[in-house]
Amino acid sequence: MLADAAITVLARSGSRGLTHRAVDAAAGLAEGTSSYYFRTRSALLQACVERLAARTLAEMTTGAAGPASVDGLVTACVAVLGHWLTHDHERLLARWELALESTRRPELGTALRDAGAGVRERVAATLADLGVDAPRRRADDLVACLDGLAFDQLAGAGRPARDADGLRASVTDLVRGFTATGD
């Protein structure tokens, strides 16, 4: 609960706004609660990374099997991107804040990489099932590019975010590029 509150604070107020006091207020708990459980700011940041990773993993475990065609992969990617942009933007903003913070705190980088690896392995397995060459490298790229499209539409020059048809056109191009088998 405290980690979820900290993620909300990160998304709404940035890394700069992340203080124990702000987390207590966001969680509706007495002042001093979050510093009792997470003594330092670094411990609070680490808790955010672990909580984000746990939520992502839980979603992946409950999800269905990977898509069985390129069209199915496009549909799955459009669904993920659409969900990110509409319902999950706080989680994305918090993750990007943590990613930038991890350039200055190597211990956060390790936790973020471990969390990202689970998602990428699953995408790589799907690409391999579709007969795509270099599935690991392409899975890493595809995830990074989907993240780039989300960043652009939530925080970059691509605001406001596109509608579902617009997302589908972008993702179709992207997936085509990373699933070509003819070379």
Next chain:
Amino acid sequence: MLADAAITVLARSGSRGLTHRAVDAAAGLAEGTSSYYFRTRSALLQACVERLAARTLAEMTTGAAGPASVDGLVTACVAVLGHWLTHDHERLLARWELALESTRRPELGTALRDAGAGVRERVAATLADLGVDAPRRRADDLVACLDGLAFDQLAGAGRPARDADGLRASVTDLVRGFTATGD
């Protein structure tokens, strides 16, 4: 000079570390200098956005004409991405800090969008010259995805950054996806 110092502070210490005092120290100037020219933190952030935009525009103006083939576009994108990752990472980190900050400060968002528009228009003109359909939308996507690859390798799960051959493989896939003309 102050804006460049502020960009360096943003990249190295994050939005949280950006104070007038830190900017004065990074610029090697007497305390109080940056607050004389940029009274508020908001003015300092705005100066960073404008300076980043001016540097990007200056590079674009001095650059050669757009690439005349898809292979040429791949080569140009690999060169840009490689430069970002090796020589320009502070500028990228600063831009991402500003982008996240702009989700809370709409006035920064406007300046960032204007700066991004110049780059995207140039890419769109190249795609149009190559006979690609929907060049505007695809230029926006291509730039957002290149930015996503850079984010992943500088701050995300893709660290450490790939070598030139690895970048070329990624960019080849990406450009292929966004330059397909057969549909």
